[in-house]
Amino acid sequence: MSTDQARPRRSVLYLPASNPRAIEKSRDLECDTIVFDLEDAVAPAAKDEARKNLLAAFQAAGFGTRETVIRTNAIGSDDYLNDLQTIATCAPDAVLLPKVSCPTDLIAFARDARQAGLKLVRSAATESDGDIVPSGQIPSGLAVWAMIETVAALTGLHQILEAHSVVALDCLVVGTNDIAKETGVSPGNQRLYLMPWLMGIVLAAKQHQISVLDGVWNDFRDTRGFEAETMQSLAMGFDGKTLIHPSQIEPSNRIFSPSAQAIQEAQEIVAAFSLPEHHRAGVINLNGRMVERLHLEQAQRLLAIHQGICA
Ligand code: COA
Ligand code: MG
Numbered sequence: 001m002s003t004d005q006a007r008p009r010r011s012v013l014y015l016p017a018s019n020p021r022a023i024e025k026s027r028d029l030e031c032d033t034i035v036f037d038l039e040d041a042v043a044p045a046a047k048d049e050a051r052k053n054l055l056a057a058f059q060a061a062g063f064g065t066r067e068t069v070i071r072t073n074a075i076g077s078d079d080y081l082n083d084l085q086t087i088a089t090c091a092p093d094a095v096l097l098p099k100v101s102c103p104t105d106l107i108a109f110a111r112d113a114r115q116a117g118l119k120l121v122r123s124a125a126t127e128s129d130g131d132i133v134p135s136g137q138i139p140s141g142l143a144v145w146a147m148i149e150t151v152a153a154l155t156g157l158h159q160i161l162e163a164h165s166v167v168a169l170d171c172l173v174v175g176t177n178d179i180a181k182e183t184g185v186s187p188g189n190q191r192l193y194l195m196p197w198l199m200g201i202v203l204a205a206k207q208h209q210i211s212v213l214d215g216v217w218n219d220f221r222d223t224r225g226f227e228a229e230t231m232q233s234l235a236m237g238f239d240g241k242t243l244i245h246p247s248q249i250e251p252s253n254r255i256f257s258p259s260a261q262a263i264q265e266a267q268e269i270v271a272a273f274s275l276p277e278h279h280r281a282g283v284i285n286l287n288g289r290m291v292e293r294l295h296l297e298q299a300q301r302l303l304a305i306h307q308g309i310c311a
Contacts, residue, residue, distance in 0.1 A: 004170050006304030008032045009240040010256030011249045012213055016041035017050035023057045031249045033067040038083050039098050047079050051086040058090035065311055068092040075105050084116035094143035101152035103163035110166050118142050149175025151182055154197050157204045172205050176215030202237045214238040220245035230255045258302050266299035
């Protein structure tokens with residue numbers, strides 16, 4: 001289990017980097033992660049100002065334990081090259097690349113990042129520019145997240161993830177609005193027709209042991225609809241939900257937090273496996289229930305996330 005995998009990402013709030021009021025407000029919001037957007041939420045004429053806002057905001061700091069992420073403009077665009085310069089100065093925890101569609105995008109990004117002086121984290125489990133990151137330590141450098149929101153990405157997801165010798169992604173973020181726009185498939189009816197693609201993204205993330213975040217719920221006044229979709233996200237195996245409005249943070253945190261019962265069960269599993277008689281056991285009897293080592297790994301991850309939430 002990598003350190004990043006154990007980081008809580010229940011509530012991942014986007015905000016337009018062109019909006020100083022939203023930036024200011026985010027320092028007091030209870031979200032796990034803030035994504036400062038330079039792409040879709042920022043009008044072309046406001047891009048320069050948005051980058052200046054970020055430089056000032058990161059210099060002032062004050063984001064506490066919240067994970068910070070900057071979403072760039074389209075790979076290869078002039079704005080994106082300027083975004084990378086801003087990221088080099090701001091040093092957020094991660095960069096979120098929009099519309100990643102094929103390994104070539106990652107090859108181009110790796111080159112541009114190097115030219116901008118960015119030091120990338122490959123992944124907590126693998127090499128980082130030749131250094132092995134010891135387990136349990138937060139890797140230094142910039143993590144790379146990818147938006148999965150194009151038809152090309154949906155059909156070529158495994159090639160993208162298998163390009164990890166170029167850039168090892170730490171997190172996939174579903175862009176439901178762009179998927180619906182590009183395919184014409186309606187996101188309605190509890191996302192019935194999007195479901196195979198969404199589950200494909202979740203499965204690919206699990207295969208590569210990286211985080212996966214669900215898309216946004218646009219109608220932020222419809223709290224009932226938001227809660228229903230967030231409960232669906234949890235059941236689908238997502239690690240958290242991307243959000244657009246502060247009112248979505250509390251329900252997302254509540255739904256994605258491990259329950260008291262789940263925490264207690266996890267503690268019991270860890271305690272049982274640490275007994276001397278179970279040290280070498282692959283499977284044990286815990287109060288009449290079969291528990292295997294795979295449950296121990298699940299329990300450890302859940303407790304690490306719980307610890308992150310309480311920190
Ligand atoms: N992050 C931080 N603060 C936010 C916020 C966000 N995403 N969205 C709204 N707020 C703040 C507002 O500034 C306002 O603060 P204040 O009343 O204390 O001054 C408060 O929350 C209430 O906002 P409200 O009036 O309900 O909404 P709005 O009209 O200001 O904004 C949106 C509505 C949709 C424009 C705004 O929520 C937004 O920009 N969301 C993010 C969009 C985005 O980043 N999209 C890209 C990815 S899909
Ligand atoms: Mg998009």
